[in-house]
Amino acid sequence: MSGWGDAIRHEWDLDPAFLTVNHGSYGATPRSVLAAQREWQGRMEAQPVRFFGREAPAALRAAAARLAPILGAEGDDLVFVENATVGCNAVLRSLDFSPGDEILVLSHGYGAVVKAARYVASRAGARVVEARVPFPRPDDDAVVAAVAGAITRRTRLAVLDHVTSASALVLPLRRLADVCRAGGVPVLADGAHGPGNLDLDVPATGADWYVGNCHKWLCAPKGCGFLWAAPARQAGLHPVTISHGYGQGFVAEFDWTGTRDMSAYLAVTAALDFHERLGGPALRARNRALAAEGAALLAGRLGTETGSGNGATNAMGLVRLPLAGDPSRALAFRERLLDAGTDAPVNAIDGDIWLRVSAQAYNTRADYERLADLVERAL
Numbered sequence: 001m002s003g004w005g006d007a008i009r010h011e012w013d014l015d016p017a018f019l020t021v022n023h024g025s026y027g028a029t030p031r032s033v034l035a036a037q038r039e040w041q042g043r044m045e046a047q048p049v050r051f052f053g054r055e056a057p058a059a060l061r062a063a064a065a066r067l068a069p070i071l072g073a074e075g076d077d078l079v080f081v082e083n084a085t086v087g088c089n090a091v092l093r094s095l096d097f098s099p100g101d102e103i104l105v106l107s108h109g110y111g112a113v114v115k116a117a118r119y120v121a122s123r124a125g126a127r128v129v130e131a132r133v134p135f136p137r138p139d140d141d142a143v144v145a146a147v148a149g150a151i152t153r154r155t156r157l158a159v160l161d162h163v164t165s166a167s168a169l170v171l172p173l174r175r176l177a178d179v180c181r182a183g184g185v186p187v188l189a190d191g192a193h194g195p196g197n198l199d200l201d202v203p204a205t206g207a208d209w210y211v212g213n214c215h216k217w218l219c220a221p222k223g224c225g226f227l228w229a230a231p232a233r234q235a236g237l238h239p240v241t242i243s244h245g246y247g248q249g250f251v252a253e254f255d256w257t258g259t260r261d262m263s264a265y266l267a268v269t270a271a272l273d274f275h276e277r278l279g280g281p282a283l284r285a286r287n288r289a290l291a292a293e294g295a296a297l298l299a300g301r302l303g304t305e306t307g308s309g310n311g312a313t314n315a316m317g318l319v320r321l322p323l324a325g326d327p328s329r330a331l332a333f334r335e336r337l338l339d340a341g342t343d344a345p346v347n348a349i350d351g352d353i354w355l356r357v358s359a360q361a362y363n364t365r366a367d368y369e370r371l372a373d374l375v376e377r378a379l
Helices: 031-046 048-071 084-094 111-124 140-150 173-182 250-255 268-277 281-302 327-340 365-378
Strands: 078-081 102-106 127-131 155-161 187-191 209-213 225-229 316-324 346-349 352-358
Touching (some): 031 048, 031 268, 048 078, 048 225, 048 250, 048 268, 078 084, 078 250, 084 111, 084 155, 084 187, 084 209, 084 225, 102 140, 111 127, 140 173, 155 173, 173 187, 281 316, 281 352, 281 365, 316 327
Parallel strands (some): 102 155, 155 187, 187 209
Antiparallel strands (some): 078 225, 209 225, 316 352
């Protein structure tokens, strides 16, 4: 499809005066998807008992069946959760740990998920072990070696990111899962940035559980994520909230956890329609290329470097700022950029400060030229 960039921007309610180059944090939901969500909300409010008792169960399963193909999965192996962090919590809290056990995480792991692992470990007398990801521009062999070197006979679970959040790295998940499996360690994959960004075959990643967000790159409404579990890992897996479905199996437990607005889940079908209308695989490839181009442009203007090379690996890119410091300095600079009218996240990684850019259908090269101007002024 040729209608990307300025030709498609009207599909979103984005503030035209604000430079949006951070689709990766929360996504942005198109007007057509929001309309579908409102339609589901209207059906819910028209007759709540009929909706929750008769319509919602079948509609949830139909939405899961529609989502499954883009993940290379089966609908009955998928359940909806509010976001990837909730899915990770469900897995972590469903497992039994003993004193001295270890949960392996990555040094570039998502903060909320790492905290959930620490919480679960602390209650059992277990501990969290961190495998350090080489950075910047890590070699896949080095990443695999880092994880392999952190596995011990006490490792009971590995929590591995498919795409790291702050550093925007696509990690060799299949190779990492193979290393873990060789050591008898099950894998929980945090794929928050996977759907609509990468070309996915979730079962082929080798993970035992895979969580993802649909409100980011698939442009579903906020609060739409999923948890996939390999069939052999579904027994004993429970949602964070135990409710009436307890004891009735994986799908039944997660599909009903109490009275909630399910419209974000059900509108995922409209989000998939929108994603496909914009090109599906072609859009994903275009976004990856644009993110790499934007990161290279910004690094060239600043005379610095990119964090993951110049290859088009995913729809986010990382650029080192000519600054050094700790998270407080990174946060202060991000606030300066917000005041200047843009939303690029800034993080301190290994003593340097890095800026992350995203690329979605509405972005163009001109956005990153404008971003470079704003960054230079802010510096």
